[in-house]
Amino acid sequence: MIYEVFRQERKGQPFQHAGSIEAPDDHFADVYAREQYGRRGESAALWIVPRAAVLEIDEFVDELDRNYHRVDGYSLKAKLKEARERAGTAAAAPDS
């Protein structure tokens, strides 16, 4: 069985996907996850989740067909460049 392992580096931080492990049951998954992601002080906590328990969504309906509703629909870079040129600070921009 494949388990997905999420680790929290320090208390209070968000859990992030660390990798996956294969184990015959929860007990083995616990021990192997500790070995690979926890026993050297690199994690404050682990979440070990059977892959089958993860609900995955990887397709989204573009229900409005209006690109300005999407984060990539509006070119901030171009607007920023214009604004910088107006303000005369173009040289300060990291990459333009």
Add this chain to the structure above:
Amino acid sequence: MNEQEQQLLLQIADDELILGWRDSEWTGIAPMLEEDVAFSSIAQNEIGHARGLYELVARARGTTADELAFDRTPEEYLCARIVELRLMDWERTIARHVLYEEADATRLERLKASEDAEIAGLAAKIDREEAYHRMHAAMWDERLRGEQRYLRALDELRPLLDERDGHTDELAELWEQMTVVRRSVPGATW
């Protein structure tokens, strides 16, 4: 550190060194990739524990950990028979692991209570890693407890835990492999 304490630490160090070598023989060929990582890491820990123990004894004797670990003859090692065997079947490997960790835990508890602060400190440090080894051993023990092959292996190996009079031929063979590089260039420092 008195002579008796030195002998005891040397005995434990030899156990850990030889078992570390034997366990490492599974590296690359363990039953599952995750187990390969876990068991190899346990093997490496054991050799690290041996190093710490040899260093303590070496200081008391005015020698080095390397000399204690590799420059004695096989007959001079104080390890138990159980760690010497080359076991390339999983049921006996796990049976040895389970038996050894149980005995090692008792021994470490005594060392942690030692009046010698250095010995007690090293034992406490070793025990923190051993806690993981015990967890790993308990996991396999629970998994295999219903298997006849495993139960037979436990019965076969249990008497060898305290068997320290004389050595198996397997120790001499392992010693050849273990010291071949060191013996090839006498006096070299690595």
